[in-house]
Amino acid sequence: MAAPRPPPARLSGVMVPAPIQDLEALRALTALFKEQRNRETAPRTIFQRVLDILKKSSQAVELACRDPSQVDHLASSLQLITECFRCLRNACIECSVNQNSIRxxxxxxxxxxLILLFRELRVEQESLLTAFRCGLQFLGNVASRNEDSQSIVWMHAFPELFLSCLNHPDKKIVAYSSMILFTSLNSERMKELEENLNIAIDVIEAHQKQPESEWPFLIITDHFLKSPELVKAMYAKMSNQERVTLLDLMIAKIVGDEPLTKDDIPVFLSHAELIASTFVDQCKIVLKLTSEQHTDDEEALATIRLLDVLCEMTANTDLLGYLQVFPGLLERVVDLLRLIHVAGSDTTNIFSTCACIKAEGDISNMAEGFKSHLIRLIGNLCYKNKDNQDKVNELDGIPLILDSCSMDDSNPSASLGLC
Incomplete structure (x- = not known):
């Protein structure tokens, strides 16, 4: 006759298998922790047992890192590791007591x-990816709404975990590591990001690749855009494609459903200084686009996006006054409009008069509508500003603007189009 099984232990009145030493028992615990009442009554000894299993199972992963031939023998260990993480993940849901005990x-x-060891293995086994994802979910849950846990997660995870995970080929791993970063960030830790710009830039790249993922988007809009120092440092180091992505999100923040708050305005005034000074210094780069060899020049296209941002900033009354007196901005915009108009008139190129673009039109290519946006910016900078109105007149800007417009002969009553 088989030996009798040990009687089940109780989790404050709830029957659970004991001792916790195998996959079946872990799965039972994971299921129990889906209910709040079980999470709130869990003894600390449960988490010690789960941790013991996790440590023991991780030894097989360490061995596989030293000897790649052992990767094929990880199946049972990965099952246990995955279930340990699932159990701990569930235990932390809206339960600070468990978060504190586990921490x-x-x-x-x-x-x-263990997660860093997963990355070191560099294999794409589904069982390994599942364990990897569950481990990140656990870290996200243990840190959720718990400042002490966030501090510990940050201490252990920064910067190596984020450098390892934010550029991972698996979308879920990128999303979950972004969740951990978003949850852990605060004003003090933002300063550490300034010294580890590769992490911040990886977040921009993650948003590029996965625009539908909410976590990279929230990191950028709720954290990065609130730090002018970080944005300035990032902008200097990013590729032009990454700059366009950041500028797009800046526009989204300005024109979003929720207006900029009083706290946002000083930050965006700093952003306005960066955008305006960069545009003044680099705007003539767009003339590269008149050459067939440079019609897709990324630096020129990024400069065009700067203009788009300036148009939206000057449409905001809290930012307009600062930009109306920004040194050299109005003069440079009028001068560039003249150069673009002449270039488009002399030869056939992307700025030629053969393709009229209406200012209110749907712009699918960033180079389209560039002239219309220059005129829009001039108009915004002159809004209720006599000095700028006179300056445009002195620069012969009014004839230039009129010459940049064409009347639709088939519909004379229609609004002017921009050529």
Whole structure:
């Protein structure tokens, strides 16, 4: 006769298997922790047992890192690791007591070390990816709404975990690591990002690749755009494609459903200084687009996006006054309009008069409508500003603007189009 099984232990009145030493028991715990009442009554000893299994199972991963031939023998260990992470992940949901108990056992450090080992293996086995994802979900849940846990997660995870995960080929791993970064960031830690710009730029790249993912988007809009120092440092180091992505999100923030708050205005005034000074210094780069060899020049296209941002900033009354007196901005915009108009008149190119673009039209290519946006910016800079109105007149800007417009002969009553 088989030996009798040990009687089940109780989780404050709830029957659970004991001792926790195998996959079946872990799965039972994971299921139990889906209910709030079970999470709130879990003894600390449960999490010590789960941690013991996690440590023991991680030894097989360490061995595989030293000896790649052992990767094929990880199946059972990965199953246990995955279920440990699922169990801990569920236990942390809206339960600060469990978050604190799990954190006090140094489970966070063990989890981060194990996740870094996963990245070191550099294999795409589905079982490994599942364990990887569950580990990140656990770190996100243990840090959620718990400042002490966020501090511990940051201490262990920054910067290596983010450098390893934000550029991972698996979309879920990128999303979950972005969730951890978003949850852990605060004003002090933003300063650390300035010294690790590759992480910030990886977030921009993650948004480029996965625009539908909310976490990279929220990191940029709710954290990055609130730090002018970080944005300035990032902008200097990013590729032109990455700059366009950042500028697009800046526009989205300005024109979003929720207006800029009083706290946002000083920050965006700093952004306005960066955008305006960069445009003044680099705007003539767009003339490259008149050459067939440079019609897709990324630096020129990024400069065009600067103009788009300036148009939206000058449409905001809180930012307009600052930009109306920004040194050299109005003069440079009028001068560039003249150069673009002459270039388009002399030869057939992207700025030629053969393709009229209406200012209110749907712009699918960033180079389209460039002239219309220059005129829009001039108009905004002159809005209720006599000095700028006189300056445009002195620069012979009025004939230039009129000459840049054409009347639709078939519909004389229609609004002017921009050539």
């Amino acid at each position: 006090s056992l140094d489970t966070v450090g063990v989890a981060v070390d």
